[in-house]
Amino acid sequence: MLASLYLAFTDYNLFRDPQWIGLENFQRLFDDPRFIQSSKVTAIYVLVGTPVKLVAALAVAMLLNVASRGQGAYRSIFYAPSLIGASVSIAIVWKAMFSDDGIVDTVQQFFGFGPGGWVGDPSMTMPMMILLAVWQFGAPMVIFLAGLKQVPAELYEAASVDGAGPVRKFLRITLPMLSPVIFFNLLLETINAFQVFSSAFIISGGTGGPAGSTLFYTLYLYIKGFTDFQMGYASAMAWVLVVVVGIITAIFFKTSKTWVHYSGEAK
């Protein structure tokens, strides 16, 4: 890690000794349009993908949180995509489904939308990537479900007696009681979203195209470090990422005091 910090201040290509160049790497970063693009792509992905995924996870968790037969089976099925979603196989499937004349293209033409797969359209690749992320809602869902089971039923009964409707119960009981779990999921999924790599790599063929629309931060880091062998530059990028993720984590923890509710001391 310290080596990485040192390299961030050098010009190093693996074959020559590192040259100390001070802050130049960082200066170049902010003049690099591809760097700006990759930050933007990742920011959109994190800001849109993570909340959508978590809302889907919570909604399905609440749907499943009723005493009913088959709950265990449903839970396993919904979880399965989380296990395979980041694999190369699924990235290939996604690419095929969203390509020109692929299944999605065919369906959208049937409903009268213009032809064209999402893979080749810079404005549609992001929704496609977010869909892939949302498809993997199973892992946070399982965690939500475990959290929902911890909410004492007496609370709901008491609220019913006081005449609270389902919306009210959700806002006043479910959400506060679930807030530690929401916090945990939010933190975990945000950090994960920053690190998406393989699916973007496969879908864009390792280029981040079309028009840089799938140039995720980690993908650009890989291109810089291991295709162009600008290891100093890539280290600088890695450290910017660490700082950003660190700041976001710190903000989460700081603000958590105001909205995360712990009942008792046990967690």
Add this chain to the structure above:
Amino acid sequence: MSTVSETPTLTTEARGAGHPTDDRTEQQSTARRSARTRRAGKRLVYHLAVLALVVVILYPAVWMLMSSFKPSSDIIGNINVIPETWTFDNYTKAFGGIAGISFWTFFKNSLILAVASVVGVVLSATVSAYAFARIDFPGRGVFFAIMIGTLLLPFHVVIIPQYIIFNNLGLVNSFWPLLLGKFLAAEAFFVFLMVQFMRNLPRELDEAARIDGAGHVRIFRSIMLPLMRPAIITSSIFAFIWSWNDFLGPLLYLKQPDLYSLPIALRIYVDQTSVSDYGAQMAMAVLALIPVLLFFIAFQRYIVAGVATQGLKG
């Protein structure tokens, strides 16, 4: 009336439907029956809704499986999920491998990596977890904090120095860069999981053993390891699946075709075959997923429990 009849309906159902009950009037039983049908109807709607969601979620996987049996020309531009003509050509092609290297070579590489990862993780994580949980060594708190710190750190920070180190050691194009960290307990997640588990084991057990004259090695082997079974199983499953699905690691370190793991081979395959040959790609994608799916089906109880309690990601 309906609220009153809820409770008896529940109890009869619990006892088994159709149980003849003592002195119920005609009226009551009709009300009970209609309440029951209403409940059954609600249940049906509920299950239909959930099943609809299941279909949506499973659609891509089913589509992949079915497409692998279609001629490539039918995959794109054909909305039918079920193949109109079934073919195994795709699989023949996929088993043929790339550039003269058989599919089974890649499969074997992936398997070696995954199994060695499991062995490495189990050996190193249990031992270091024992140290963290049971031995009072100086600086324990600091080391534990550092280890947790590496959990939150995006792993991309270390890939560059790591690559340079392994490159200088001449270990690029071998499995070592992918396995060494696992044998040296660098996988903080597993160590953390095991420490948490071990802390919940009663200390009286090792104290009793110590009085009987057992040392750390003995306590670890005869008491801790057997009790840690659930944690070991969970860690093994995830170590296997993560290693099997890992893409970035092999992408960085395995550059010789005969060393490729399955995901890398798959990626090369996609790049090499013409875009229209989706069939063979699908077949190979299915083959690459089969071990993970088998693992999932066999161990789903452990996997889902692991996710629920530890927040393990798939």
